[in-house]
Amino acid sequence: MSELILGSCRVRLIHAGIHWWDAGTFFGVVPKTMWSKRMQPDALNRLRFAFNCCIVETGRHTILIETGAGNRLSAMELSRMNMPEQLPALPDLLAAEGVDPQRIDIVINTHLHFDHCGGNTLERDGGFVPAFPRARYLSQRGEWEHAHERHPRDLVSYRSSNYDPLVESGQMELLTGDSELLPGIELEVTPGHNRDIMIVKVRSEGETFCFLSDMVPTAHHVKPTWIAAVDLYPLTAIDTKTRVLSQAAAENWWCAYAHDADTSFSRIHQENGKLEAVECRA
Numbered sequence: 001m002s003e004l005i006l007g008s009c010r011v012r013l014i015h016a017g018i019h020w021w022d023a024g025t026f027f028g029v030v031p032k033t034m035w036s037k038r039m040q041p042d043a044l045n046r047l048r049f050a051f052n053c054c055i056v057e058t059g060r061h062t063i064l065i066e067t068g069a070g071n072r073l074s075a076m077e078l079s080r081m082n083m084p085e086q087l088p089a090l091p092d093l094l095a096a097e098g099v100d101p102q103r104i105d106i107v108i109n110t111h112l113h114f115d116h117c118g119g120n121t122l123e124r125d126g127g128f129v130p131a132f133p134r135a136r137y138l139s140q141r142g143e144w145e146h147a148h149e150r151h152p153r154d155l156v157s158y159r160s161s162n163y164d165p166l167v168e169s170g171q172m173e174l175l176t177g178d179s180e181l182l183p184g185i186e187l188e189v190t191p192g193h194n195r196d197i198m199i200v201k202v203r204s205e206g207e208t209f210c211f212l213s214d215m216v217p218t219a220h221h222v223k224p225t226w227i228a229a230v231d232l233y234p235l236t237a238i239d240t241k242t243r244v245l246s247q248a249a250a251e252n253w254w255c256a257y258a259h260d261a262d263t264s265f266s267r268i269h270q271e272n273g274k275l276e277a278v279e280c281r282a
């Protein structure tokens with residue numbers, strides 16, 4: 001766990017599981033000769049990543065951004081990702097990291113891919129219950145509708161048990177477009193990885209933190225043209241990243257990434273049009 005004090009807020013980054021995933025998925029058209037200077041693959045050409053969650057404490061609210069991949073992955077999936085056979089439920093994992101899960105009153109899913117909302121629910125008596133019973137859950141309506149389209153390109157990324165029970169009970173609120181969740185906490189739709197993915201911005205006492213989600217899965221992906229192969233709209237992704245990261249550089253934001261296992265927080269530097277992660281904190 002790594003921590004950032006941002007004005008009157010405390011931001012903590014927690015790895016909800018370390019996993020190994022195919023390098024081609026993350027680096028797309030970027031040649032191995034380039035990315036391998038930064039990350040070392042294993043014998044199966046997999047790289048080490050994390051399912052990152054963020055806890056934002058404002059004093060009045062405890063916000064959880066993303067819930068990882070959860071603990072319902074199959075033995076085959078776990079072995080494919082080189083993960084342990086038994087994974088803890090997210091509330092237990094958070095408690096072990098010193099976060100009281102009972103305090104969480106808002107859960108944000110930037111999008112509904114299983115590795116961002118898998119810990120939303122727990123399996124109980126053949127059904128599904130909220131892992132954070134007190135919390136209001138939030139995601140985008142367009143993303144939820146897309147999940148239900150079951151398009152062959154990305155249906156593998158969606159598991160309805162992670163969100164439908166919460167939508168049905170009214171515990172998950174589906175947003176339409178950008179939203180100011182609370183004073184200083186903004187959700188912005190940033191198309192590219194998919195159509196309705198959001199980033200989360202936290203502003204406090206003149207400082208800004210941004211959870212970049214899969215728009216920038218690791219600090220290496222700050223380069224605008226380093227786009228994951230799974231991004232549905234690569235040209236849009238480049239434009240969105242360039243716009244948001246230029247603002248991050250100009251305003252000296254702290255940023256966090258959805259899948260970086262090494263860098264918890266960094267700032268963004270821009271020079272001669274080039275963007276890179278700097279001041280990287282483990």
Ligand SMILES: [Zn+2]
Pocket residue numbers: 111113193214
């Ligand atoms: Zn995703």
